[in-house]
Amino acid sequence: MSDAGGGAPSQQIVGVASSAVELDQTLPARWYNDPGIWQRERWPIFGSNWVHVAYDHQFRNPGDYVTENLAGWPIFIRRNDDGSLRAFYNLCPHRAGPLVFEGEGCTKNLVCKYHGWAFNSEGGLLSARDFGADAPENMDLTAIQVGSWRGMVFVCLNPEVAPLHEWLGEFPNEVADVPLETYRFHSRSVRHVACNWKTYGDNFLEGYHLPTTHPAMSRDADALNYKVVYKGDPRWNIHTMPPRDASTFSVFGYFWPTFGFDIFPAGFAVERWLPRGHTHSDLIFEYFFADDAPGVEEIVKFSEEVADEDARMCEHVQRNLDAGRYDTGVLSPKWEYPLAVFHGMVRDAVGPLD
Numbered sequence: 001m002s003d004a005g006g007g008a009p010s011q012q013i014v015g016v017a018s019s020a021v022e023l024d025q026t027l028p029a030r031w032y033n034d035p036g037i038w039q040r041e042r043w044p045i046f047g048s049n050w051v052h053v054a055y056d057h058q059f060r061n062p063g064d065y066v067t068e069n070l071a072g073w074p075i076f077i078r079r080n081d082d083g084s085l086r087a088f089y090n091l092c093p094h095r096a097g098p099l100v101f102e103g104e105g106c107t108k109n110l111v112c113k114y115h116g117w118a119f120n121s122e123g124g125l126l127s128a129r130d131f132g133a134d135a136p137e138n139m140d141l142t143a144i145q146v147g148s149w150r151g152m153v154f155v156c157l158n159p160e161v162a163p164l165h166e167w168l169g170e171f172p173n174e175v176a177d178v179p180l181e182t183y184r185f186h187s188r189s190v191r192h193v194a195c196n197w198k199t200y201g202d203n204f205l206e207g208y209h210l211p212t213t214h215p216a217m218s219r220d221a222d223a224l225n226y227k228v229v230y231k232g233d234p235r236w237n238i239h240t241m242p243p244r245d246a247s248t249f250s251v252f253g254y255f256w257p258t259f260g261f262d263i264f265p266a267g268f269a270v271e272r273w274l275p276r277g278h279t280h281s282d283l284i285f286e287y288f289f290a291d292d293a294p295g296v297e298e299i300v301k302f303s304e305e306v307a308d309e310d311a312r313m314c315e316h317v318q319r320n321l322d323a324g325r326y327d328t329g330v331l332s333p334k335w336e337y338p339l340a341v342f343h344g345m346v347r348d349a350v351g352p353l354d
């Protein structure tokens, strides 16, 4: 299965015979805690794919900006006077000062916080304040790709990667019927989870753990018939769980490497997990609902309880992976095929280890 990243499984995952199949091994524990592997993952996975980092509604006015630390690279996105978005490394070419401090804000001009070099809205150097010589050549900010899809802003550091809408492929069709533009931002939660980004990714990608890790969720919907469906692109999949009468959860989606969404009655959540080094991940939920959506507070409370259960389990798994008593396990052919695909893509991105 390690070459699954190059293939295109187009099948429903449930119902696979559980005996007489060759079982896939998990990624060995080392992949979840080796800083050297993390360094090898950063560029091909987080630098060379589009990663969701913000929303259009955070850039209402010219000059509005948002910073992010993308797998160790400091970046910011800013709305220009002409309404377009621009993104740069938040790093001045003089002596690596920041153009904006971390967080969100509005800045009419791009002036380095350290010694005051000024840049135009496209990142070109305008002036090197009191430098004592002519402004040096080739001292512009480094731009990165930025794009937005249905209100969600993504960046991609690698300039050779296709534009966002091309890169997303057929995935947007899966939420074409969800009226995202009519939903309003409700709230955000951020958990600083002590686990590698892949530990949470593995957890997101299977419904096997639902009856045991999320008993309340499994009463809310038919977790024993949770399905993960691929539609020809190994980078993404759609999860469905047959609803009961007033189910909260029904459809989830995943896009490589760390983007997920949850569809609620008259609502939608982005669920993403950004790596903070190789030992931690920020698990971020952002909720959006229609103005007349029923039971919003209960839905969010329930989702947050499920997130707590996942975060606690992932931290425990990570401690066990780090304990030196476990190397590799086996994947359920009925439930954990998506992990085999995911692990294959990670292996393909990193290449053979020494």
Ligand code: FES
Residues within 6 Å of the ligand: 092, 093, 094, 095, 096, 097, 098, 112, 113, 114, 115, 116, 117
């Ligand atoms: S580091 Fe930016 S002006 Fe010196």
Ligand SMILES: [Fe+2]
Residues within 6 Å of the ligand: 203, 209, 213, 214, 306, 310
């Ligand atoms: Fe879970």
